[in-house]
Amino acid sequence: MALVNGQFLKLSESYLFSEIAKKVNSFKVIHPEAKVIRLGIGDVTLPLPAVAIDALHKATDEMATAETFRGYGPEQGYRFLIDAIIKHDYEARGISLDPDEVFVSDGAKSDTGNIGDILSKDNRIAVTDPVYPVYVDTNVMGCRAGERRENGSWSNIVYIPCNAENGFVPELPTIRPDVIYLCLPNNPTGTALKKQELKKWVDYAIDNDILILFDAAYEAYIRENNVPHSIYEIKGAKRVAIEFKSFSKTAGFTGLRCGYTVVPKELKAFNFAGEKVGLNRLWNRRQCTKFNGAPYIVQRAAEALYSPEGRVQIKSMINYYMNNATLLRENLKSIGLSVFGGVNAPYIWIKAPNGLTSWKFFDRLLYERHIVGTPGVGFGPEGEGYLRLTAFGKLEDTKEAIERLTTWII
Amino acid sequence: MALVNGQFLKLSESYLFSEIAKKVNSFKVIHPEAKVIRLGIGDVTLPLPAVAIDALHKATDEMATAETFRGYGPEQGYRFLIDAIIKHDYEARGISLDPDEVFVSDGAKSDTGNIGDILSKDNRIAVTDPVYPVYVDTNVMGCRAGERRENGSWSNIVYIPCNAENGFVPELPTIRPDVIYLCLPNNPTGTALKKQELKKWVDYAIDNDILILFDAAYEAYIRENNVPHSIYEIKGAKRVAIEFKSFSKTAGFTGLRCGYTVVPKELKAFNFAGEKVGLNRLWNRRQCTKFNGAPYIVQRAAEALYSPEGRVQIKSMINYYMNNATLLRENLKSIGLSVFGGVNAPYIWIKAPNGLTSWKFFDRLLYERHIVGTPGVGFGPEGEGYLRLTAFGKLEDTKEAIERLTTWII
Structure with a gap:
């Protein structure tokens, strides 16, 4: 009789990012008109460098x-x-x-x-x-x-x-x-x-x-x-x-x-x-x-x-994302949020305000500001109360997200 | 103290096909002028179908x-x-x-x-x-x-x-x-x-x-x-x-x-x-x-x-290889070798003549006929005394291999 690796049964059903995708899909069914800005999963948005093409x-x-x-x-x-x-x-x-x-x-x-x-x-x-x-x-x-x-x-x-x-x-x-x-x-x-x-x-x-x-x-x-x-x-x-x-x-x-x-x-x-x-x-x-x-x-x-051209193209791509990181970091700081990262990495790690849990902050960000983040608790118990934003969005989306966030009364 | 998965230490050092590659390389060092025909590893030789390109x-x-x-x-x-x-x-x-x-x-x-x-x-x-x-x-x-x-x-x-x-x-x-x-x-x-x-x-x-x-x-x-x-x-x-x-x-x-x-x-x-x-x-x-x-x-x-074009292109590719299989199968049979496969599969499974072991047959094939096969014993104990040839070569190479084999006094 074929036996499964029982370890799998101890794991939660889905991988963190599949869970987020499900939540975003539910939101979009209810609010098909909303322009959702995705700063959750760490996926890039710029096309491949020309040398790679x-x-x-x-x-x-x-x-x-x-x-x-x-x-x-x-x-x-x-x-x-x-x-x-x-x-x-x-x-x-x-x-x-x-x-x-x-x-x-x-x-x-x-x-x-x-x-x-x-x-x-x-x-x-x-x-x-x-x-x-x-x-x-x-x-x-x-x-x-x-x-x-x-x-x-x-x-x-x-x-x-x-x-x-x-x-x-x-x-x-x-x-x-x-x-x-x-x-x-x-x-x-x-x-x-x-x-x-x-x-x-x-x-x-x-x-x-x-x-x-x-x-x-x-x-x-x-x-x-x-x-x-x-x-x-x-x-x-x-x-x-x-x-x-x-x-x-x-x-x-x-x-x-x-x-x-x-x-x-x-x-x-x-x-x-x-x-x-x-x-x-x-x-x-x-x-x-x-x-x-x-x-x-x-x-x-x-x-x-x-x-040589490849290295120039990559550098420009990374500068683009790191400019997003700086914008996110500085603007979120300016409205009083506790913000970490974004200096040597394309990730911004935010302390949820008002003692919100990670998922509660995630939900409110999605439903009130139409922005997708990643709940910090998805990365481990010490991540509870935090949320991750990525700098991999397009510049205009990142700017719009900042606009939405800096005018948000949480 | 970090422990390795001890199971790996029970395995032979190298995977079958890496072992064959080593033997072929040694042969080529000694006989750089020889035209080696590779009918060993099951790799294809025709380019990608045009639809895929x-x-x-x-x-x-x-x-x-x-x-x-x-x-x-x-x-x-x-x-x-x-x-x-x-x-x-x-x-x-x-x-x-x-x-x-x-x-x-x-x-x-x-x-x-x-x-x-x-x-x-x-x-x-x-x-x-x-x-x-x-x-x-x-x-x-x-x-x-x-x-x-x-x-x-x-x-x-x-x-x-x-x-x-x-x-x-x-x-x-x-x-x-x-x-x-x-x-x-x-x-x-x-x-x-x-x-x-x-x-x-x-x-x-x-x-x-x-x-x-x-x-x-x-x-x-x-x-x-x-x-x-x-x-x-x-x-x-x-x-x-x-x-x-x-x-x-x-x-x-x-x-x-x-x-x-x-x-x-x-x-x-x-x-x-x-x-x-x-x-x-x-x-x-x-x-x-x-x-x-x-x-x-x-x-x-x-x-x-x-x-539709893709299916036609694939069919023609498979026909090409299966034509090789038929040529190998029929010609090797005609010189009295015991040959299996090659009807519904691109592999020809040959009984080594004169009671030769798989590796001995492999070596003689390589050194006397400059053809690379795969020793049957590499696939398990019951494969001892057999050798695998593939139909994935080019038609002209397959024909030349057949020429070399049918004039071989083993």
Whole structure:
């Protein structure tokens, strides 16, 4: 008799963003005339950079003749893209990587979700709270979370609270975990860590044989100096960290799907006998067995982003969104709201006024101002009472949202 | 201290096809002048159909302006593609499906690999022997395989031998499993089952609450009547089977990456309390949490395959490969080799002559005839003494391979 993975039955029926979509759809049925501004899900609105469009057309033409057609590619990604990644994202920052330490994929969501495949069920997991739901949900599926508590937290997960009191900067946990997820710049709070702050985590991981799963999907939005763009800028990090990167937010690839994961060869974890095991070959085996590479044409589009024109186009795209972030941040502050993030990240993290809960604030924002945010509690218990807005809207929509918000009597 | 999933350490270092690639590379270093004909890995050689190329260009242009740009799509796939799949692949065969029973993905390798996420570790798995290595390797990773025996088989997996004695038709196993993988038409043996033969499996699954994981990646190659194109042509199959389909071999999408998986809503498995649980919502939750949809442009290319011109182009592509299959099959038979498959499948399964082992036959074929095959033993112990050739080569290469083989004194 076929048995299901019972862990799934402990999870709430739907993923946070599907839940929001349902609520918005209900609203639109009742108010079909309303112009809803979506600043909830972190999806981009600008079209693909011209270099990516050109590369897609060119690569598509290659697929049209037998001489240049490409079938199965390397599961790990094509060398042309891996070499561009290493040169521009790492060597330019003084970090050396071998080509077989970089794994191109269809995005950071897949990779941060699938990485659990190579880790034992017996690891104690730590996450910041609030946190990107994928880290927690995939560990529930992978039998590492324990039981669900009333507030939505899980009994075997170590939560590292990030709130206004500590400036959303995570502190080293009192219970020692085996694996820690860090997302920096942070989704959802928009927090970034200075080099010295991140170094504390790397040193802690080295001293305690902890694995850091470092999600740097928002790295391109860093504006301040002394905020590391890669965890490998910290000495020793290659021994303890896997880094996840994505072209989704860097270059508007949310619908094109491409990212990459770095698993350094010097990174080790342990088998049950306490012997060191390299994670690089395990991840390689996982990807070769369960994945068949990102589409060739998409990898060509990603490669084009590293050309001189590509870099200019990406920069202008990021400036556009960060201008939105600044507008949101400054204007919401000016009406007395407590606002965080938006400096090194495209997310604005707002304290709900008048002690409103996250979902209550979400509902009122939707029904009274026709604006979609993301309820902070959807990211964890410490997110209760907060709401996330994104800077990924169009400029005119962002301005209109600000207009609606600054004239709102809550 | 971070622990690895120790199951990975039981697996051989590399996936079968990486092993073959290594051997071929060594040969080419020694014999750089040799013209190697690759009939090993099942990769296509014809370019993408013109309708797919046109659709890729058109969809790429949509991504170039804000008005038509598409960011995150539904994790389950776009309705335009799902509707086309249901209409042409199912309704045309008298099978009705709801749109939320079809999940578009980046390919059947990912889905057949990832499906284990929603199943308990306690299921007893059955596979045919020989078998596509992904089914076994992913169950090793998922803790369902037990220990590796000397011949490469696994102690907790039920093997269903398929060999010349039973005409490669799997017989119902004597030990009752919980989950059975069936790949039909079969990779690697090329076997197809008639409706009555497949019905036996569906009835067995219904009677014993067994889940069938039905891999129909080669469905488009079926030529004989009375061979089901979908397992749902069998009454009751929706209650017991998940079906995996791929555009890789149907339309040359090996480098473009798109497939789909059908999880009917009436399909149930059990929780530990013995209560029935629908698998559809579990797979939906898995995909929403760990996957972000196939690229929009790729889904448009897949949709185009269902247009009248698309269907003509695909048919001509399949005829081309099946002509290769017939040539290989008939010519190898004419020189006295025992040859199977190649009628409803693009694979030719050859008994190695003179009692050669699979790898010995592989080596001699490579070094004496400069042809790459796939050693049968790579698909399981019962594959020992066999070798797989594919019909996916170019016609002229296939003809040259036949020339080299028919003049070979083994």
